Amino acid sequence: MSATCEFQAKDYKSDLKPIWCPGCGDFSVVQGIYRALAAIGRPPHEIAFVSGIGCSSRIPGYTTAYGFNTIHGRALPIAQGIKLANPDLLVLAAGGDGDGFSIGGGHIAHLVRRNIDITYIVMDNQIYGLTKGQLSPTSQKGRVTCTSRFGSLEQPVNPLLYMLAYGAGFVAQASPTDLVGMAAIIEEAIRFPGFSFVNIQSPCVTYGEEAQQIKGLKAISESLVALGHNPADRLAAMDLAQHYGEKMHLGVFYRNPEPAPTYDGLVRERQALLSKDALPKERILDLFIKK
Amino acid sequence: MPSKGIDFANLSLMDALDLAILVEDEALVRYEDFAAQMDQHRTPDAAKFFRYMAENEAKHGEQLAVRRAELFGSAPPTVSRALIFDIEAPDFDAARAFMSPRQAMQAALASEVKAHAFFVAALPVLKNAEVKALFEELRDEEILHQDLVKVELAKLPPDSGLSDDDFVDEPAAQ
Numbered sequence: 001m002s003a004t005c006e007f008q009a010k011d012y013k014s015d016l017k018p019i020w021c022p023g024c025g026d027f028s029v030v031q032g033i034y035r036a037l038a039a040i041g042r043p044p045h046e047i048a049f050v051s052g053i054g055c056s057s058r059i060p061g062y063t064t065a066y067g068f069n070t071i072h073g074r075a076l077p078i079a080q081g082i083k084l085a086n087p088d089l090l091v092l093a094a095g096g097d098g099d100g101f102s103i104g105g106g107h108i109a110h111l112v113r114r115n116i117d118i119t120y121i122v123m124d125n126q127i128y129g130l131t132k133g134q135l136s137p138t139s140q141k142g143r144v145t146c147t148s149r150f151g152s153l154e155q156p157v158n159p160l161l162y163m164l165a166y167g168a169g170f171v172a173q174a175s176p177t178d179l180v181g182m183a184a185i186i187e188e189a190i191r192f193p194g195f196s197f198v199n200i201q202s203p204c205v206t207y208g209e210e211a212q213q214i215k216g217l218k219a220i221s222e223s224l225v226a227l228g229h230n231p232a233d234r235l236a237a238m239d240l241a242q243h244y245g246e247k248m249h250l251g252v253f254y255r256n257p258e259p260a261p262t263y264d265g266l267v268r269e270r271q272a273l274l275s276k277d278a279l280p281k282e283r284i285l286d287l288f289i290k291k
Numbered sequence: 292m293p294s295k296g297i298d299f300a301n302l303s304l305m306d307a308l309d310l311a312i313l314v315e316d317e318a319l320v321r322y323e324d325f326a327a328q329m330d331q332h333r334t335p336d337a338a339k340f341f342r343y344m345a346e347n348e349a350k351h352g353e354q355l356a357v358r359r360a361e362l363f364g365s366a367p368p369t370v371s372r373a374l375i376f377d378i379e380a381p382d383f384d385a386a387r388a389f390m391s392p393r394q395a396m397q398a399a400l401a402s403e404v405k406a407h408a409f410f411v412a413a414l415p416v417l418k419n420a421e422v423k424a425l426f427e428e429l430r431d432e433e434i435l436h437q438d439l440v441k442v443e444l445a446k447l448p449p450d451s452g453l454s455d456d457d458f459v460d461e462p463a464a465q
Contacts, residue, residue, distance in 0.1 A: 009372075017327050017330075017331060018328075018331075019331055021332075021388050022325070022328040022329065022332060022386035022387050022388050022390070023383065023384040023385065023386045023387050023388075025383065025384070027324065027328075027383050028383045035372070035373070039373075176383055176384075178376070179376050179377070179383075180373055180374075180375075180376045183373070184373070203384065205384060205387065206388070213384060214382065214383070214384040
């Protein structure tokens with residue numbers, strides 16, 4: 001880490017102007033990320049920010065970090081590749097609920113079980129906003145959209161339970177209704193040694209339901225700290241996470257008090273171990289040349 | 292109260308001035324963001340008004356900064372932006388696509404009312420007389436700011452009574 005000088009939130013803000021709909025919750029999320037990164041103090045060139053496709057996946061472009069707006073649902077595999085290629089980078093991945101839990105849903109289990117030191121931020125708005133309001137994996141049952149004219153018949157995915165069940169070491173939820181709290185949670189997630197997940201209930205002002213706008217979310221929000229929740233208790237976290245969609249619990253659901261070794265750390269260790277007996281680089285080609 | 296962990300009872304004058312500067316700065320940045328959003332969405336009249344508000348916030352922030360420098364020089368601040376959220380800044384979701392100047396002004400008026408409420412709520416907790424005097428001054432200024440916006444609102448032609456929804460199509464079936 002080469003952070004010797006202090007950074008301010010504005011140091012992580014790029015010149016690119018967000019083109020989200022005015023009032024979108026993602027404006028608050030990007031501000032929270034600026035603040036968290038400033039608190040961490042890593043210079044922008046030591047940060048890689050990877051996203052998939054969707055409104056929220058535009059977010060890396062609005063930061064001064066290295067950004068990679070990848071393909072739909074593939075933020076996590078690419079973020080893993082970046083982290084393994086250069087473990088010194090601080091790697092963030094971000095996207096929406098559709099990108100993360102539908103087309104990209106299969107990648108979550110493997111990232112979690114590997115425990116690669118990546119922070120994954122999902123801006124969960126329960127709708128496909130960029131493509132004009134289709135049902136998403138976190139849309140509530142009964143939700144009427146242009147692809148569910150008579151109401152959705154599907155149960156929504158519960159992102160918090162997903163992550164906890166897979167065994168993620170850090171699972172939290174935040175909201176644009178509390179920017180300061182959100183920034184603190186993102187900071188804590190980044191500082192966690194291993195995979196960390198932050199679900200942010202970020203309202204879609206254009207296609208989102210009235211109850212899922214800022215005022216509606218404020219009405220159902222409850223602080224986990226105020227509830228006296230112990231974030232070291234995984235089962236209690238799973239119990240609380242079941243209320244996703246009915247209540248908006250804000251804070252850290254689960255923080256593994258004994259974080260498991262990270263895959264990137266184990267890879268480094270193995271590389272160091274094997275490198276003692278490794279051939280010099282200039283002789284490796286000889287192995288492929290028939291004598 | 293939209294603040295995190297401000298110890299109002301033990302707030303020093305320097306900290307109070309620094310907080311007030313941060314409050315103005317937060318509002319300035321938010322109005323600038325809103326103006327940029329309105330520019331992006333081709334709503335120049337609302338953008339112009341938000342820029343006007345940003346200039347006002349910048350002016351107030353500078354005035355406070357001058358006072359702070361006169362009283363405390365370059366003493367390093369002990370309060371940070373993490374202590375405040377949305378005190379005078381309009382809410383993130385106060386912006387909307389195709390905002391009329393009237394809607395923009397109403398959003399600004401609501402934020403001035405919110406700021407006034409913040410200072411009113413803090414006053415009974417304050418113990419330092421100088422801080423109390425400063426907060427009373429800031430509280431009264433918020434009334435002046437509200438009046439400023441009301442003057443601008445009064446200059447507008449009568450409201451058409453139409454809603455944005457009257458001009459926006461429903462999402463098309465896929």
